Amino acid sequence: MTHHIIAVRTYLIIYFALIAFLFATVGASFLPSTAPHLLIAMTIATIKAVLIILFFMHVYYSNRLTWIVAVASLLWLTLLLAFTLADYFSRGWLDIPGK
Amino acid sequence: MSVPAVVVEDPPEDYLQEHTLKSWLLTTDHKRVGILYMISVTVFFFVGGAAATLMRLELMTPRGDVLATPDAYNRLFTMHGVIMIFFFLIPAIPAVLGNFLLPLMIGARDLAFPKLNLMSWYVYIIGGMIGIWIMVFGGVDTGWTFYTPFSTMFSNTMVVTAAVAVFITGFSSILTGLNFVVTVHTMRAPGMTWFRLPLFVWSHYATSLIMILGTPVLAISVVLIALERIFGVGIFDPALGGDPILFQHLFWFYSHPAVYIMVLPGFAVVSEIIPCFARRPIFGYKFIAFSSVAIAIFSFLVWGHHMFVSGQSMYAGMIFSILSFLVAIPSAIKVFNWTATLYKGSIRLDTPMLYALGFIGLFTMGGLTGLMLASLAIDVHVHDTYFIVAHFHYIMVGGTVMAYLGGVHFWWPKISGRMYPEFWGKLSAMLVFVGFNLTFFPQFLLGYLGMPRRYFEYRPEFQVLNVMSTAGASILAIGYVMPLVYMLLSLRKPPNAGPNPWGATGLEWQVESPPPVHNFHDPVVVTCDPYMYSPEEAERDYAHDQHVRNA
Amino acid sequence: MHTTSTSATLDDDQPLLMSHFDDLEQQHDASNLGMWFFLATEVMFFSGMLAAYAIYRSLSPEAFHLGSRHMHLWLGFANTLVLLTSSLTMALGVRASQLGRRNQVVWYLLATAVLGIAFLGVKAVEYTKEINHHLFPGKHFVVPADDAEALMKVSATPEELHLNLGRFQMMFVLYFCLTAVHAFHMIVGIVIVLIMAELMRRKWFSGHGTTQIEVLGLYWHFVDVVWVFLYPLLYLID
Amino acid sequence: MWDFPLFPEQASANAEKLDALMLFELGVLVFFTTLICVLILFFCARYRRGVRVDRSNPPTHGRLMEAIWIIIPFIISAVMFVWATQVFYDLYQPPPDAAEISVVGKQWMWYLQHPQGRSETNDLHVPLGQAVKLNMTSQDVIHSFFIPAMRIKQDVLPGRYTSLWFQPTKVGKYDIFCAEYCGTNHSIMTGYLHVMEPADYEKWLAAEGVGPSRAEEGERLFVQHHCAGCHRESQTVHAPRLEGVYGKPVPIQTDSGVRFATADDRYIRDSILLPKSEVVAGYEPLMPSYKDQISEPDLLKIIAYIKSIANRETSP
Ligand code: HEA
Ligand code: HEA
Numbered sequence A: 001m002t003h004h005i006i007a008v009r010t011y012l013i014i015y016f017a018l019i020a021f022l023f024a025t026v027g028a029s030f031l032p033s034t035a036p037h038l039l040i041a042m043t044i045a046t047i048k049a050v051l052i053i054l055f056f057m058h059v060y061y062s063n064r065l066t067w068i069v070a071v072a073s074l075l076w077l078t079l080l081l082a083f084t085l086a087d088y089f090s091r092g093w094l095d096i097p098g099k
Numbered sequence B: 001m002s003v004p005a006v007v008v009e010d011p012p013e014d015y016l017q018e019h020t021l022k023s024w025l026l027t028t029d030h031k032r033v034g035i036l037y038m039i040s041v042t043v044f045f046f047v048g049g050a051a052a053t054l055m056r057l058e059l060m061t062p063r064g065d066v067l068a069t070p071d072a073y074n075r076l077f078t079m080h081g082v083i084m085i086f087f088f089l090i091p092a093i094p095a096v097l098g099n100f101l102l103p104l105m106i107g108a109r110d111l112a113f114p115k116l117n118l119m120s121w122y123v124y125i126i127g128g129m130i131g132i133w134i135m136v137f138g139g140v141d142t143g144w145t146f147y148t149p150f151s152t153m154f155s156n157t158m159v160v161t162a163a164v165a166v167f168i169t170g171f172s173s174i175l176t177g178l179n180f181v182v183t184v185h186t187m188r189a190p191g192m193t194w195f196r197l198p199l200f201v202w203s204h205y206a207t208s209l210i211m212i213l214g215t216p217v218l219a220i221s222v223v224l225i226a227l228e229r230i231f232g233v234g235i236f237d238p239a240l241g242g243d244p245i246l247f248q249h250l251f252w253f254y255s256h257p258a259v260y261i262m263v264l265p266g267f268a269v270v271s272e273i274i275p276c277f278a279r280r281p282i283f284g285y286k287f288i289a290f291s292s293v294a295i296a297i298f299s300f301l302v303w304g305h306h307m308f309v310s311g312q313s314m315y316a317g318m319i320f321s322i323l324s325f326l327v328a329i330p331s332a333i334k335v336f337n338w339t340a341t342l343y344k345g346s347i348r349l350d351t352p353m354l355y356a357l358g359f360i361g362l363f364t365m366g367g368l369t370g371l372m373l374a375s376l377a378i379d380v381h382v383h384d385t386y387f388i389v390a391h392f393h394y395i396m397v398g399g400t401v402m403a404y405l406g407g408v409h410f411w412w413p414k415i416s417g418r419m420y421p422e423f424w425g426k427l428s429a430m431l432v433f434v435g436f437n438l439t440f441f442p443q444f445l446l447g448y449l450g451m452p453r454r455y456f457e458y459r460p461e462f463q464v465l466n467v468m469s470t471a472g473a474s475i476l477a478i479g480y481v482m483p484l485v486y487m488l489l490s491l492r493k494p495p496n497a498g499p500n501p502w503g504a505t506g507l508e509w510q511v512e513s514p515p516p517v518h519n520f521h522d523p524v525v526v527t528c529d530p531y532m533y534s535p536e537e538a539e540r541d542y543a544h545d546q547h548v549r550n551a
Numbered sequence C: 001m002h003t004t005s006t007s008a009t010l011d012d013d014q015p016l017l018m019s020h021f022d023d024l025e026q027q028h029d030a031s032n033l034g035m036w037f038f039l040a041t042e043v044m045f046f047s048g049m050l051a052a053y054a055i056y057r058s059l060s061p062e063a064f065h066l067g068s069r070h071m072h073l074w075l076g077f078a079n080t081l082v083l084l085t086s087s088l089t090m091a092l093g094v095r096a097s098q099l100g101r102r103n104q105v106v107w108y109l110l111a112t113a114v115l116g117i118a119f120l121g122v123k124a125v126e127y128t129k130e131i132n133h134h135l136f137p138g139k140h141f142v143v144p145a146d147d148a149e150a151l152m153k154v155s156a157t158p159e160e161l162h163l164n165l166g167r168f169q170m171m172f173v174l175y176f177c178l179t180a181v182h183a184f185h186m187i188v189g190i191v192i193v194l195i196m197a198e199l200m201r202r203k204w205f206s207g208h209g210t211t212q213i214e215v216l217g218l219y220w221h222f223v224d225v226v227w228v229f230l231y232p233l234l235y236l237i238d
Numbered sequence D: 001m002w003d004f005p006l007f008p009e010q011a012s013a014n015a016e017k018l019d020a021l022m023l024f025e026l027g028v029l030v031f032f033t034t035l036i037c038v039l040i041l042f043f044c045a046r047y048r049r050g051v052r053v054d055r056s057n058p059p060t061h062g063r064l065m066e067a068i069w070i071i072i073p074f075i076i077s078a079v080m081f082v083w084a085t086q087v088f089y090d091l092y093q094p095p096p097d098a099a100e101i102s103v104v105g106k107q108w109m110w111y112l113q114h115p116q117g118r119s120e121t122n123d124l125h126v127p128l129g130q131a132v133k134l135n136m137t138s139q140d141v142i143h144s145f146f147i148p149a150m151r152i153k154q155d156v157l158p159g160r161y162t163s164l165w166f167q168p169t170k171v172g173k174y175d176i177f178c179a180e181y182c183g184t185n186h187s188i189m190t191g192y193l194h195v196m197e198p199a200d201y202e203k204w205l206a207a208e209g210v211g212p213s214r215a216e217e218g219e220r221l222f223v224q225h226h227c228a229g230c231h232r233e234s235q236t237v238h239a240p241r242l243e244g245v246y247g248k249p250v251p252i253q254t255d256s257g258v259r260f261a262t263a264d265d266r267y268i269r270d271s272i273l274l275p276k277s278e279v280v281a282g283y284e285p286l287m288p289s290y291k292d293q294i295s296e297p298d299l300l301k302i303i304a305y306i307k308s309i310a311n312r313e314t315s316p
C-alpha cells in the first residue's frame, strides 16, 4: 500500500494552470463570431479535465487498470454521442422525408 | 507488511445454520444474499407468468372477452414485460447464481463489498415493491419500452411511478455489476490467473461491464420521462421542440446491451454444465472467454436495429444492421464450441444437461431469427409483429430461463446440500421444452403473416395459431411449477448431496455442501486449469460402478 | 464498518483489515477500483443528457445561442473558480491524510465543504433570477419578446419558428436538468465531506482514513470535472 | 377451422423480393439449427456414457476449426446484409410517377387523402399497378402504417413526415394495421387496402363517398400547419386559444388603445394571412403569416374547423 504523495507545489501548479485555462475559455468566448468557439471551448475544457484527472485524481501515478477505466468511460460517452449524432446528421442525405 | 491479528470467534459451520429472520435480513454473506435473491426472483417470475397466463387466455379468441377492456390487456403486457425483464431475468442468473458462486469459484471469502451486496438486494426489493404497488393500484400501459410521446404526454397511468421503480432497480443491478468486476479484479486466490477462471466468471465479468456502462443511461432516460411528465417540458415531445426518436436512442442504448445482460449469464451456466456432463475439458476455452467480452463491448454498437422503421436515417440503419451481424458471430463461436465439447466425451444426460442442451437448440433458433431481424428489409415487414415476440421469447425463455433452471438444478446440491428427484427433474425439462416450442413456434408464423404485437383483438384468421400457442403455454406452466414443488419438498430431507455429487472440477465443489460461512477453511491456492475432466477415467469409473452393482 | 473483525493491536496507523480480504493492499485497491467503476457509471448517467444537448444544439444552434445569453456568465465564472479551488483543498486534504495529519485533513475537508456550499449558494441565486424571469420551463415559461423576434428572423417557415421556440425552451430544460443533477451530486458530496470531517475529528477511522478520504476525493474531483464541461456548454455559447 | 393461412399474401413486387430473401434466410436457419441439433443428438448417442468408443485425447482447441466457424458465418452474414440492404434501399426509391397520398394517423384511426381530393378513413382504395407513395404524419403519438401483403411498414411520427411506397400487383382486399403501440385502441386501429382495377378505381373516385367532414379535415390541417403548436398547448408561445372565438367580439390592440372586432370569416382569414394587421390585445405579434402557404380550399376548411369549435369552452 504505497501511496505516491504528490508535492504541494505540483498541486498548486495544476491549480493555477486550471485558473489560467478558465480565464482563457471566458476570453475565447468573446472572440469575434467567426472563430470556432465550440472547438476552442471544448479543447480547453478537455485539457482542464485531463489535468484534474491526472493529478488531482492521481491517475498519472496509478496502475494501468485505472487508466483503462478512466479512458473507457469517456470512450463510451463518445460512442453514445457519435452514433446518435450520426443518425441525425445523415437524415437529410436522402431526399425522402423520414429517412 | 504485517497482517494485523484477526480474532474471529468460531463461526457456525455451514452458512445455512443460523435460522433467525434477522440473520437473513442483515446478512452480508454472498451466499445468503444469493438465496434472498432466489426467493424474490421466483416470486416475480410467477407474478409475471400469471400475467402471461391471463394474456394467453385473452388471446384464445380474436375478440376481447376474458379481460373486460383493452386497457386491462395493455396494462398486463406492460407489467409482464417490465416484471419479467427488470425484476426477473436481469437479476435471475447474476444475482442468484452469480452471487452465490462467483466468490467460491475464484477462491475468495466474499465479494469485495459485502454490505453493498446486501444493499443491492434491498434496493431491488424497494423497486419491486413499487412495481407491485403499481400493479395493484392502477398499472402502466406504455409497454416495457416506454416510447414517447405516448408515455409522457398521452398515457394517464402510473408512468412516473414505473419510472421510479425502474430507476431504483437499475441501481441494484449497477451495484451487483460493480461488486463483481471489482471482486474479479482484486480478489482472485493465488494462482487463479485470468485463464484459469471458470468461464462462468468470464461471462459474469462481461455482464457486469454492461451493467456498469449501460444501466445509468436507462436511469437517466426514465428520469427524463418522469421530469417531462411532472413539469410538462417536452424533452421528447415534438409539440415542444423535442424529438421522440431521441428517447428511443437512449432507451435502446441500454436495452440492447441489456439483452446480453440477460443471455451472457445463460452462457455462463451452460459453459459449466456442458463440460461437467460430457466429462471432458471445454473446447476452445479462450475463444469462449474472449467472445463474452467481445459481446459485451460490441453490444453497445447495435442498438439502432430496434429502430429500423422508426424514422431514423437509412444510413444509420445500415450501420446498425451490419454491426448486428458482426455481434452475432461471437455467439456463433460459443454455440459451435459447446457442440464440439460433446465430441469424444462421456456424456450423462442428467437434468442440468438436458436443460443445457435445450438451451443450445433454442438459443440457436432464437439467435438465427435475430439475424433475420437484423436484415433491414425483413425487419421492415416483421418489426412489431409476433415474429419479434417469438424471437425474444426463444432467447429469453427458451434460452436464459432454461439455463437458469439448468443452473439451479446443477448447483442445488451445493446451495441446499440436497439432491432433487432426478425423475421429476427430467420430466420437467422435457415438459418445458415441448411446451415452450408449442407456445412460441406458432408465433413466428403469426408474425410473418402480419399479426402485430400488443394486440388485444385480432383478425379471425389468426385464431388457430393463437389457440396452439395458448395450449403450449399451459404445458409450459406445468413444467415451471413442477421444479418449484419438488425443490421445496427436497428441503425436508436431511442433507444428502455430499460435497461433489457430479464429480465436477471447480473450487466451489471442493468445499462441503452447503458451504461453510467463510467459504474455505484453508487458504486456497490454484495450481491447474479449469475443466480438467477425463472422459476415459469417467468411463473406467462408470464401468467399475456397474461392476460393483452387478456383483 | 469495522465490526467484523477486531484488531488485537489497535495500532493507530494501521488500517483494519476486513475479514474477507487477504491483505491491506487488496482492500485498498478494491475500494479505489470500486470508486473508479462507479465514476464510470456516473459518466454514463450524465451522458444521456449530454446527448440530448448535443443533438438539440446542433439542430437549432440559434435557439441555444439566444438561450445561453440569459445565463449569468460571471456568476458561472465565479462558481467555476470556487469549484476549482474546492478541488485544490480536497486534493490537499487527501495528501494530508496520506501523510497521517488528521487535523489538517479536518480543516481541508471543512474548507472544501464551505466552498461547495458557496457554489450551491451562487447556483441558488442564479436559479431565482431565472425563475423570476419566467425562464423556468413548464407552464410559466415565456419566451422573451426580443428572442422570439430574433427566432422569427432565422426561421423560414412557421413550422420552423414553432420548432425554434420549442428549442429555445429546450435549452433551459437541459440547463436546469444538467445543473440540477450536478447540484444534487454536490449536495451528496458536501454531506459526505462533512460526515467524514466529523469522523476524522473523532479519530473514527483506523489508518488515518486514507482509503476513505482518497475515494471521497475521487468523487469530488469527478463532480468538478463535470462542471468544467458544463460551464462552457451552457454559459459560453457565443 | 383448419384451413388457416401459413404464409401471407404476396401483392407487390417488394413482397416477392422480400419473400425470396426470407426463404434464403430460412434456409440458413434450418441448416444451422438442424446441424447443431443433429450434432448434439449424434454425439449424445455415440458418446453416451457406457458406450464403448474411442475417447482418447479429446481435442481442447483447434485454430482451424475456430477459423472455419468464424469465417463461414461471417460470409453468410455478409450475403444476408448486402441482399437485405439492397431490398431495403429499393423500398425508399419511389418511382417518380407515384401517386402521392397523404396519411394522417391519429388515436385510433387513419385519415387518407387522395391527390384528386377525395379522402377516406381507415380504408384505402388504390388502382392496380399504380405506384403509390404515402406521405405520413401523426397528430398525437407514434403510430406505424403496416400492410402485410405489401411487406411494408413505417412509423408515423408526430411533428415530422415519413414516407412509404408500394406498387400493388394483385387485386384484392388487404389488411392495414397500426403496428406501433399507441394506447387503448391500438388493436382496432386497422383498416383495409382495396386494390381495384383502374376502371373501378375511376368509378370509385367519381362517386361521392362519406369522407370526413370539412371541419374534421380542417382540424387535421390545423395540426399539420402547426397552428395547434401555438394555439393548443401554448407553452413556449403565449397565443390565444381558439375555442369559442368564432362570432365573438375580439379586443384588438391599436396605437391609441383597444377596439373590438367581430371574429367572422373575414377576420379569421386576415388573422391567418395578415396576422400583423390586427393583433389581439394582450398578446405579442408573434403569429407568422401564412400567406402563400395555405391553399384557398384548405383555408376554408380551417375556418370551418374554427367555426366548429365556436361553442366549445375556452379551456384554461
Ligand atoms: C436475451 C435476449 C436477446 C438476445 C441474446 C438477442 C440476440 C439478438 N437479437 Fe434480439 N431482441 C430481444 C432479445 C434478445 N435478442 C428482445 C427482447 C427484442 C425486442 C424488444 C422489444 O421490442 O420489445 C429483440 C429484438 C431484436 C431486433 C429488433 C426487431 C424489431 O423490433 O424490429 C433485432 C434486429 O436486429 C434483434 C436482433 C438480434 C440479433 C442479431 C441477436 C444476436 O445476438 C443473436 C446471435 C446468435 C446467433 C446468430 C445464433 C448462434 C449462431 C449460429 C448457430 C451460427 C450461425 C451464425 C451465422 C450464420 C451468423 N433482436
Ligand atoms: C424474461 C422474460 C420473459 C418471460 C420469461 C416471458 C414468458 C412468457 N411470455 Fe412474455 N414477454 C416478455 C418477456 C418475457 N415473457 C416481454 C419483454 C414482452 C414484451 C412486452 C411488451 O410488449 O411491452 C413479452 C410479451 C409477451 C407476449 C406478447 C403480448 C403482446 O404483444 O400483445 C406474449 C403473448 O403470448 C407473451 C407470452 C409469454 C408466455 C406464455 C410466457 C411463459 O413462458 C410464461 C410461463 C410461466 C408461467 C405460465 C407461470 C406459471 C405459474 C402459474 C400459472 C401460477 C399462476 C399463479 C396464480 C395465478 C396465482 N409474452
Ligand code: CUA
Binding pocket: D105, D107, D108, D142, D143, D144, D178, D179, D180, D181, D182, D183, D186, D187, D189
Ligand atoms: Cu396507432 Cu397503434
Ligand SMILES: [Cu+2]
Binding pocket: B255, B256, B259, B302, B303, B305, B306
Ligand atoms: Cu437488440
